[in-house]
Amino acid sequence: MAFENLTDKLTKVFKNLRSKGRLTEEDVKIALKEVKLALLEADVNYKVVKNFIKSVEERAVGSEVLEGLNPGQAVVKIVNEELTNVLGSETVELKFEPGQATTVIMLCGLNGAGKTTTAAKLAGQFIKKGKKPLLVALDVYRPAAIKQLQVNGEKQGVDVFSMGDNVSPVEIAKQSLEYAAKNNENVVIFDTAGRLQIDEELMQELINIKKNVTVHKTLLVVDAMIGQDSVNVAKDFNEKVGIDGLILSKMDGDTRGGAALSIKAVTGVPILYVGMGEKLSDLEQFYPDRMANRILGMGDVLTLIDKVMAESEEIDKDKEKDMRDRLKKGKFDFNDYLESMNQMKKMGGLSSMLGLMPNMGISKDDLEGAVDEKQLKQMEAIVLSMTKKERSNPKILNPQRKHRIAKGAGVDIAVVNRFIKQFEQTQKLMKQMPGLMGGKRKGPFGGFGGGFKMPF
Amino acid sequence: MEKEKSGFFAKLKNGLNKTRINLLDGLDSVFHGFSEIDDDFYEELEEVLVMADIGVSTTGEIIDEIKTLVKVEHIKKPEDCRDYLINLLSDRLNIEGDQYAFEHEKSIIFVIGVNGVGKTTSIGKLAYNFKQDKKKVLIAAADTFRAAATEQLETWAERVGVPMIGAKEGTDPASVIYDALQSARARDVDILLCDTAGRLHNKKNLMEELKKMNRIIDREFPGINRENLLVLDASTGQNALNQAKEFKEACDITGIILTKMDGTAKGGIAIAIWNELKIPVKYIGVGEGIEDLQKFDSKSFVSAIFED
Ligand SMILES: Nc1nc2c(ncn2[C@@H]2O[C@H](COP(=O)(O)OP(=O)(O)OP(=O)(O)O)[C@@H](O)[C@H]2O)c(=O)[nH]1
Numbered sequence: 001m002a003f004e005n006l007t008d009k010l011t012k013v014f015k016n017l018r019s020k021g022r023l024t025e026e027d028v029k030i031a032l033k034e035v036k037l038a039l040l041e042a043d044v045n046y047k048v049v050k051n052f053i054k055s056v057e058e059r060a061v062g063s064e065v066l067e068g069l070n071p072g073q074a075v076v077k078i079v080n081e082e083l084t085n086v087l088g089s090e091t092v093e094l095k096f097e098p099g100q101a102t103t104v105i106m107l108c109g110l111n112g113a114g115k116t117t118t119a120a121k122l123a124g125q126f127i128k129k130g131k132k133p134l135l136v137a138l139d140v141y142r143p144a145a146i147k148q149l150q151v152n153g154e155k156q157g158v159d160v161f162s163m164g165d166n167v168s169p170v171e172i173a174k175q176s177l178e179y180a181a182k183n184n185e186n187v188v189i190f191d192t193a194g195r196l197q198i199d200e201e202l203m204q205e206l207i208n209i210k211k212n213v214t215v216h217k218t219l220l221v222v223d224a225m226i227g228q229d230s231v232n233v234a235k236d237f238n239e240k241v242g243i244d245g246l247i248l249s250k251m252d253g254d255t256r257g258g259a260a261l262s263i264k265a266v267t268g269v270p271i272l273y274v275g276m277g278e279k280l281s282d283l284e285q286f287y288p289d290r291m292a293n294r295i296l297g298m299g300d301v302l303t304l305i306d307k308v309m310a311e312s313e314e315i316d317k318d319k320e321k322d323m324r325d326r327l328k329k330g331k332f333d334f335n336d337y338l339e340s341m342n343q344m345k346k347m348g349g350l351s352s353m354l355g356l357m358p359n360m361g362i363s364k365d366d367l368e369g370a371v372d373e374k375q376l377k378q379m380e381a382i383v384l385s386m387t388k389k390e391r392s393n394p395k396i397l398n399p400q401r402k403h404r405i406a407k408g409a410g411v412d413i414a415v416v417n418r419f420i421k422q423f424e425q426t427q428k429l430m431k432q433m434p435g436l437m438g439g440k441r442k443g444p445f446g447g448f449g450g451g452f453k454m455p456f
Numbered sequence: 457m458e459k460e461k462s463g464f465f466a467k468l469k470n471g472l473n474k475t476r477i478n479l480l481d482g483l484d485s486v487f488h489g490f491s492e493i494d495d496d497f498y499e500e501l502e503e504v505l506v507m508a509d510i511g512v513s514t515t516g517e518i519i520d521e522i523k524t525l526v527k528v529e530h531i532k533k534p535e536d537c538r539d540y541l542i543n544l545l546s547d548r549l550n551i552e553g554d555q556y557a558f559e560h561e562k563s564i565i566f567v568i569g570v571n572g573v574g575k576t577t578s579i580g581k582l583a584y585n586f587k588q589d590k591k592k593v594l595i596a597a598a599d600t601f602r603a604a605a606t607e608q609l610e611t612w613a614e615r616v617g618v619p620m621i622g623a624k625e626g627t628d629p630a631s632v633i634y635d636a637l638q639s640a641r642a643r644d645v646d647i648l649l650c651d652t653a654g655r656l657h658n659k660k661n662l663m664e665e666l667k668k669m670n671r672i673i674d675r676e677f678p679g680i681n682r683e684n685l686l687v688l689d690a691s692t693g694q695n696a697l698n699q700a701k702e703f704k705e706a707c708d709i710t711g712i713i714l715t716k717m718d719g720t721a722k723g724g725i726a727i728a729i730w731n732e733l734k735i736p737v738k739y740i741g742v743g744e745g746i747e748d749l750q751k752f753d754s755k756s757f758v759s760a761i762f763e764d
């Protein structure tokens with residue numbers, strides 16, 4: 001069965017639906033069913049998919065559908081954003097120790113993942129960055145593994161340190177550092193034997209290497225074609241040995257590479273490189289957005305979405321320039337929220353304020369829950385548990401962050417989610433009330449005296 | 457006392473393999489954790505099957521079959537589904553006839569697959585098994601691409617104590633195959649095992665190279681028993697289906713060697729491959745050692761999906 005593009009599927013599902021104002025729960029449910037299948041087909045771990053879908057659903061229900069998109073495409077847009085959110089929104093570079101200090105990098109992973117080839121590829125990249133790498137052969141088990149590294153090292157013009165297969169990897173690692181120091185080599189790359197993450201003895205070997213020599217970066221090499229087991233592998237390597245970065249190998253195949261998402265979701269470790277071929281030059285930087293498209297098996301729909309977005313920005317520019325400017329100045333984020341809370345306390349609470357704002361199109365529902373003072377306290381705790389960055393940029397609030405915030409505020413994650421949703425609705429509400437926006441940063445409700453801002 | 461107890465259990469739990477706990481949990485919740493067969497039960501079932509890499513479409517088919525069975529057989533309790541499910545799956549994987557007849561005749565075994573799945577190691581293990589059965593074995597080292605691939609296979613040949621035909625890196629692999637075929641004829645060997653370089657199935661030129669080798673074997677030994685074994689890593693996800701399709705296109709695959717079954721991956725993709733392509737699994741790899749290759753047993757394979 002050939003994989004049917006997610007876009008095609010969604011287009012079919014929503015063929016008869018015209019674009020409309022907001023995503024209904026029904027739209028989202030239908031679309032997400034297809035998204036779930038697409039992610040599973042791409043080998044994203046089942047449990048990761050479940051959580052992911054939940055967070056998308058929360059975000060999508062009730063959100064706006066841009067003119068020109070159908071509801072399916074609107075959901076895909078959100079899915080794609082969330083995917084990029086999990087995968088990391090930008091490229092992460094491997095950091096070396098400062099100056100001429102030696103950086104020790106250890107590669108580890110399952111059997112056949114591609115460590116030895118990757119080691120040689122990395123060495124090549126480091127040379128380009130002006131480093132002097134040393135490759136160290138720590139795979140003393142697989143026949144001819146040392147020879148393989150030596151041959152690759154020679155091809156790359158890189159020194160290879162080995163002590164045969166009768167010396168323990170810990171010992172070889174120790175001595176390699178002395179060797180590197182003598183030879184002015186400032187990046188040392190350990191090529192370790194492939195191992196199963198449940199092989200206690202071999203996992204202990206990696207732990208021992210780290211105990212005995214300073215390893216600055218432990219990188220997990222994962223075959224991009226790996227299936228559901230990716231989560232077990234990554235979790236165990238991370239919990240037992242500790243990993244600082246990921247390299248996805250064999251991405252030049254036609255795998256959708258859902259493992260990237262699974263592993264990133266369970267470990268939070270950045271993906272640094274992708275292997276794109278057997279040649280020693282075939283190692284590339286990781287681009288989260290490309291990966292997101294690949295996992296979803298699409299590309300065209302995103303272009304369309306981009307176009308529609310650009311167009312709608314144009315419209316905004318023309319028609320609503322005024323309002324947008326003011327909105328920008330009075331940009332409502334969690335910092336403003338906190339400020340409003342304080343203001344409100346001074347002014348006798350929200351309930352009393354409500355009486356001052358007749359006919360503003362605010363339904364009671366919009367403000368429901370807000371009147372409860374106890375709840376207000378809870379919400380204050382939530383905002384106080386956010387980092388500065390999160391307060392000024394609520395968009396970055398991903399599930400991990402929300403969990404941390406919930407913990408910090410001592411409330412259930414559901415409370416945090418509800419609150420953030422309400423907050424987003426308020427942001428929209430603000431947009432609908434351009435007339436209320438004052439010019440000053442401090443007071444969008446300038447007309448109501450004293451720089452008071454709506455807490456919701 | 458209370459404290460000690462929890463400390464003890466905490467230790468026990470930490471000591472136990474995490475995945476093992478998950479699996480046991482999974483098993484309990486699917487077949488025993490539900491009091492009736494309802495949507496939640498089927499969803500849990502879906503989770504277990506998908507998590508074994510069986511894939512969504514094959515999983516869907518399996519669940520539909522179970523639903524039918526439940527109706528027809530008036531199955532009431534979730535735990536009664538378990539044996540039906542295992543039989544339903546293993547019966548399918550169990551193909552008719554003797555799948556291993558080639559082992560007792562003169563055969564040429566051509567081993568192919570993507571990079572790093574365990575081709576070379578499996579050849580070492582196969583050679584060992586045949587040697588144990590007193591067969592005259594010859595190995596061809598036709599991976600002339602990867603660094604030290606020939607040396608790796610040479611080590612295995614020495615371990616087992618069988619001859620090997622190889623050439624230096626960069627040689628045309630087809631010529632290695634040709635030489636090995638002549639040597640096999642001259643030595644009158646029972647079984648010729650051919651290792652090939654790992655290649656991704658979407659690389660056209662590399663697949664062409666494979667076809668060429670395959671043609672040479674056909675030409676030199678028309679009518680001989682041919683086994684084209686595709687090696688698959690059990691941890692591979694849905695991409696294994698593409699692999700099987702493309703390799704099948706290049707040369708007629710007669711069976712699969714499913715490696716690394718000693719890990720936590722279930723290898724459920726083999727079920728999807730059987731479902732769609734009817735390629736049987738013939739051997740499984742269960743470790744890095746010389747004796748770690750077994751004949752495939754469908755029943756225990758399927759049970760392992762639900763247990764551990
Ligand atoms: N745990 C485990 N490891 C295995 C098994 N089979 C192979 N391996 C390991 O997997 C790694 C790769 O095996 P190879 O035999 O070199 O794989 P290959 O397909 O020949 O690799 P290339 O020729 O590089 O494409 C080695 O470390 C093997 O020891 C198995 O059944 N279980």
Ligand SMILES: [Mg+2]
Pocket residue numbers: 575576577599605651652653654
């Ligand atoms: Mg090999």
